[in-house]
Amino acid sequence: MENLLANSSEPRTQPVALHGAVLRLTDIEKVYQTKTIETVALNRVNLTINRGEFVSIMGPSGCGKSTLLSLMGLLDEPTSGVIEVDGRAVTSFSDRELAGLRNLKIGFVFQSYHLINDLSVVDNVEVPLLYRPGMGSKERRKRAVDALDKVGLSARTGHFPSQLSGGQRQRVAIARALAGGPEIILADEPTGNLDSVMGEEIMGLLLDLNRQEGVTVVMVTHDEHQALKTERVIRFFDGSQVG
Amino acid sequence: MLRHLFKLIWNRKRANLLLISEIFFSFVVLFGVGTLLINFGRNYRLPFGFDSGPVWRLAIRAGQGQKMPRAELDDVLRQVQALPGVQAVALTSDNTPFSFNNNNTRYYNHGLQSPITNNYDADDAYARVMGLRLREGRWFQPIDDASKARPIVISQDFREIMFGKGPAVGRAITGGNPAVDPKTDQYRVVGVVDAVRMDHDFAAPEPALWKRLEPFDTTHWETANVMVRVAAGQGGALQEKIARTVAGVTRQWSTEVRTLEDERLSKRRYTLVPVIALSLVSLFLIVNVALGLFGVLWYNISQRRAEIGLRRAMGASAGAISAQFLGEMMVVTTLGVLLGVLLAAQFPLLGAFGMPTGLYAAAIGAATVAVYVITALCAWQPSRLAARIHPAVALRED
Ligand SMILES: Nc1ncnc2c1ncn2[C@@H]1O[C@H](COP(=O)(O)OP(=O)(O)O)[C@@H](O)[C@H]1O
Ligand SMILES: [Mg+2]
Numbered sequence: 001m002e003n004l005l006a007n008s009s010e011p012r013t014q015p016v017a018l019h020g021a022v023l024r025l026t027d028i029e030k031v032y033q034t035k036t037i038e039t040v041a042l043n044r045v046n047l048t049i050n051r052g053e054f055v056s057i058m059g060p061s062g063c064g065k066s067t068l069l070s071l072m073g074l075l076d077e078p079t080s081g082v083i084e085v086d087g088r089a090v091t092s093f094s095d096r097e098l099a100g101l102r103n104l105k106i107g108f109v110f111q112s113y114h115l116i117n118d119l120s121v122v123d124n125v126e127v128p129l130l131y132r133p134g135m136g137s138k139e140r141r142k143r144a145v146d147a148l149d150k151v152g153l154s155a156r157t158g159h160f161p162s163q164l165s166g167g168q169r170q171r172v173a174i175a176r177a178l179a180g181g182p183e184i185i186l187a188d189e190p191t192g193n194l195d196s197v198m199g200e201e202i203m204g205l206l207l208d209l210n211r212q213e214g215v216t217v218v219m220v221t222h223d224e225h226q227a228l229k230t231e232r233v234i235r236f237f238d239g240s241q242v243g
Numbered sequence: 244m245l246r247h248l249f250k251l252i253w254n255r256k257r258a259n260l261l262l263i264s265e266i267f268f269s270f271v272v273l274f275g276v277g278t279l280l281i282n283f284g285r286n287y288r289l290p291f292g293f294d295s296g297p298v299w300r301l302a303i304r305a306g307q308g309q310k311m312p313r314a315e316l317d318d319v320l321r322q323v324q325a326l327p328g329v330q331a332v333a334l335t336s337d338n339t340p341f342s343f344n345n346n347n348t349r350y351y352n353h354g355l356q357s358p359i360t361n362n363y364d365a366d367d368a369y370a371r372v373m374g375l376r377l378r379e380g381r382w383f384q385p386i387d388d389a390s391k392a393r394p395i396v397i398s399q400d401f402r403e404i405m406f407g408k409g410p411a412v413g414r415a416i417t418g419g420n421p422a423v424d425p426k427t428d429q430y431r432v433v434g435v436v437d438a439v440r441m442d443h444d445f446a447a448p449e450p451a452l453w454k455r456l457e458p459f460d461t462t463h464w465e466t467a468n469v470m471v472r473v474a475a476g477q478g479g480a481l482q483e484k485i486a487r488t489v490a491g492v493t494r495q496w497s498t499e500v501r502t503l504e505d506e507r508l509s510k511r512r513y514t515l516v517p518v519i520a521l522s523l524v525s526l527f528l529i530v531n532v533a534l535g536l537f538g539v540l541w542y543n544i545s546q547r548r549a550e551i552g553l554r555r556a557m558g559a560s561a562g563a564i565s566a567q568f569l570g571e572m573m574v575v576t577t578l579g580v581l582l583g584v585l586l587a588a589q590f591p592l593l594g595a596f597g598m599p600t601g602l603y604a605a606a607i608g609a610a611t612v613a614v615y616v617i618t619a620l621c622a623w624q625p626s627r628l629a630a631r632i633h634p635a636v637a638l639r640e641d
Binding site for chain 1: 244246247250251254255549550552553554555556557558559560561562563633634635638639640
């Protein structure tokens with residue numbers, strides 16, 4: 001009886017490994033079905049992201065990189081295949097449970113920052129903490145200020161996004177991703193809208209966070225130089241892993 | 244989260260100001276119409292203070308420029324009274340219940356000025372014909388012939404205003420301020436009756452007093468208004484008989500016999516037409532505002548797709564997104580309603596229109612509930628729509 005139970009629920013009861021896989025994607029396929037065409041965005045992708053890694057993802061435009069990040073970030077469901085977070089398959093999770101997991105474990109950084117223009121810098125950084133049950137406003141503010149400190153923007157808490165440069169905006173977005181204390185940061189072309197100097201700055205910041213804070217980072221990039229600075233480069237072509 | 248919503252709304256104040264002012268405007272309209280309708284509804288449930296069912300109004304006209312001698316009029320009254328089915332007749336002034344005539348003025352109890360008060364002429368039979376409810380003293384009687392001051396009967400509301408808890412029967416009031424005009428008309432109170440509502444079905448009771456018409460009054464009338472109390476079940480046949488009876492005394496006079504019930508119903512129709520028109524116009528305005536709100540919310544949500552995707556990525560569930568948009572609307576509604584309440588509260592505070600505070604409070608309550616229901620309904624569908632926006636799609640940047 002005991003054995004049977006242990007076997008049947010094996011994936012869910014595995015203990016969280018400290019140095020094991022944060023994310024595991026098995027046989028992932030993603031097909032976008034529109035009225036006229038069917039796009040296979042990802043084709044049999046198998047991928048494991050380990051704790052503490054800095055992985056970069058490269059590939060031509062339209063090869064499925066953003067789709068992959070959406071799936072890793074639990075923003076979308078694969079057409080087939082299994083996604084595991086900390087060893088637990090999320091296949092049957094409800095919308096609420098997925099939202100809770102995103103909030104606790106995942107930080108997002110986007111190419112176009114996606115800051116809320118009507119909120120100040122510090123209020124933007126607080127956004128993920130609004131969705132954390134039971135967190136008071138003092139605690140939120142403290143965490144947001146700490147996160148802004150880490151990205152070197154503690155002097156700009158009261159500014160609005162429109163008053164900042166692109167590089168500063170992306171740093172606010174990174175602070176926002178950090179504020180919730182995530183296990184993994186998913187960054188989709190974080191330097192894509194920045195000039196090379198600012199891009200270097202952001203890349204340096206992500207590397208520091210990875211090395212000093214131990215945050216796992218998965219970054220989509222078109223920049224070979226940046227990719228070379230990371231521990232692992234995964235290359236995609238037309239929905240499939242090619243290296 | 245509420246603080247967060249306030250911040251969002253404050254930082255978008257220019258766009259939200261439009262919404263707030265639309266909600267404020269709707270509130271004011273609903274408050275106005277609500278006050279009117281609630282007032283009408285409350286009054287409708289109050290007693291008239293007299294019987295309208297078994298009473299008819301008989302108008303006798305002497306004709307253009309003609310007067311009727313009192314002796315002939317008395318003859319008519321006697322003959323009508325004698326008809327089978329007629330219980331009693333009374334002579335009164337032309338401001339009969341539910342008519343379009345009124346006659347009102349202010350009176351004085353020494354220095355104390357009364358509110359505008361309806362005054363009616365009435366003979367000794369009037370109280371019985373109309374079924375007035377006597378509370379104190381008595382109705383007019385032949386012994387009043389000897390009275391120096393003209394006898395009056397007052398309504399309970401007039402009594403409360405002018406005499407408070409002190410005695411009323413036996414007291415005198417005057418038609419003008421005695422300090423200014425020492426020779427002003429004098430009246431002596433002989434009785435008090437229940438307050439009456441004679442204007443229409445939805446009218447509030449108004450202070451009233453009845454002045455005695457003396458039997459030997461030699462005033463020559465152009466029109467005599469006679470109230471006729473009939474036995475149950477009387478109808479058109481008796482109406483015709485009454486008209487013929489008058490014609491039997493003199494062919495010169497014309498008559499009109501109408502039941503008070505008919506008069507009540509036609510006055511009710513007349514009163515309701517503008518109220519219904521006003522309600523329809525307001526309804527139209529409110530529907531327009533609601534459609535406007537609905538459109539603005541749809542537009543807002545399409546403009547904020549990226550924000551919605553972002554919040555979903557940061558850990559908001561679909562439910563949290565729809566709660567946020569509903570919540571924003573409720574905060575905006577609250578601001579509009581607060582402004583509206585601030586304005587509406589001036590009416591009872593300034594005592595405008597002399598309506599009771601409770602009525603205004605009820606109208607404020609009703610308008611508040613209605614506005615929240617309307618905005619919640621308008622926000623419902625757009626909020627659901629926002630919740631269904633797919634985060635991965637909303638966040639795409641190509
Ligand atoms: N929501 C969608 N509906 C239909 N097709 C989509 C959708 N999202 C992405 N695609 C298609 O999937 C493919 C992969 O897109 P994407 O993951 O954005 O690539 P990348 O980020 O590598 O440029 C592209 O052909 C794109 O047009
Ligand atoms: Mg992309």
